[in-house]
Amino acid sequence: MNHGQAWVHSARDPEPNTSMHRMSAEWSVPYAKIVENDLGLIASTLVPVKDELDRQFASNIYSVVGAAADRVGNVVEAKKAGSFAESMLEMLEKIELGVDREGNVSMPQIHAGPDAYEKIVKEIDNVPQDISDRIEKLKEKKIQEALEREEKRKNKFKRDT
Known part of the structure; x- marks a missing residue:
């Protein structure tokens, strides 16, 4: 899914690296299961896609928040x-x-x-x-x-x- 190239707010100075980050997951649907009319196929193939996108999103959000905290000095060790x-x-x-x-x-x-x-x-x-x-x-x-x-x-x- 592509949601644009960058977040822009005209009233603020440009933020460093405001570009969007790509997330992707592969969706594999076995042909034999389609032929067998296996409705369990929906959950068994979509859940791994959702899990992978969740993992990538969490990783991305924590890295963005961490970088922002580093930039403003809001880090504690x-x-x-x-x-x-x-x-x-x-x-x-x-x-x-x-x-x-x-x-x-x-x-x-x-x-x-x-x-x-x-x-x-x-x-x-x-x-x-x-x-x-x-x-x-x-x-x-x-x-x-x-x-x-x-x-x-x-x-x-x-x-x-």
């Missing part, structure tokens, strides 16, 4: 921070929380592969209490800042009373 707990604190300091249309603050998510996920869960369980307290205090501050930003944003619009 646990080894440089000194510990996983310190890197969590540093990560929270660098981000800005958002607010959804219902007024709920969106907390950050950590995306990781299965091996890294298990390690992260263990590390989270072993965060020292002093750092955990600092993280909670910072979270509350970030939540308050997000709500204040949203209130300021909403106040820019005319309201019917």
